[in-house]
Amino acid sequence: MNLKRSFSPVIEENSEVLVLGSMPGEASLRQQQYYGHPQNLFWEILLECEGYEANTLDYADKLALLKNKKVALWDVLEYCERPGSLDSSIVTETEQANDLITLLRQYRNIRKICFNGKKSYQSFHRHVLRDNTDFFQTYKLVTLPSTSPANASIPRTVKYQQWVTEVWNLPRV
Template structure:
């Protein structure tokens, strides 16, 4: 994880790199954001902004305490078969907004390798429209033959205030709950 802070005149926007996936070998659901925001990058944690609704939603859906320390929250998700990652490995973006990601700088993650290593993944849940759009354009064409379910969900970011917490919770709960095998 790095955040470039070079702001010399004529320099491009900040280069940001995402995290490794947080996934157990038996993951069945993969939650994908676009790229971690500044608060997440600084803390080295997925969904670290205190007003991001991801952890409160996940805690309600799966019945764990959202106040757990970060490793405990990750462990709770993984015990439920849920993995976290982002569509992008790297990009240039000032700040945290998806709308500010420079389209000419996108470097997607290696989903072929991830899906080979996690063959039980059957469902991908996109945390917001940008993650879904970037995946469709830059990842999906390289995954010919993959049989996956896709859910585009309302962003849990505090910047996405168009949907209430309850509306977000209902959409996320329906997508995250996998039928038992």
């Protein structure tokens, strides 16, 4: 069995945006770091938006940038069976969702939830939203193009613009 388990959330009291992936890929799991694959655009877009060269900050510094941008990270799924890294390989019947409602009740500044790709939103809809639609009425839900290197059909410029608009360049109070 290829059971994969997600990481703990990266979140602060002042977080306003929650970015949800589906499940960390193999490179991320090996490194025990969100978006650890070298071709994943997640960190690259943030660094470029903030004026840094790619790969110039270590993981702790990237997490500090997240904190400054008031962005939190987690995954929709707590665990699932998946051979390899592709979301399309997740065995749907084995999906177990993280307790997102408890997290959101604890961190009340979050008003926007951005999904890193279609699979994270599909899993969220199936396991969380479907039975809790009233709870999520006060949240803005946005599905963004996956930053995964497996999502090569969408040009980098399109991904960059959508991520910058929805996540990184939000006006902050």
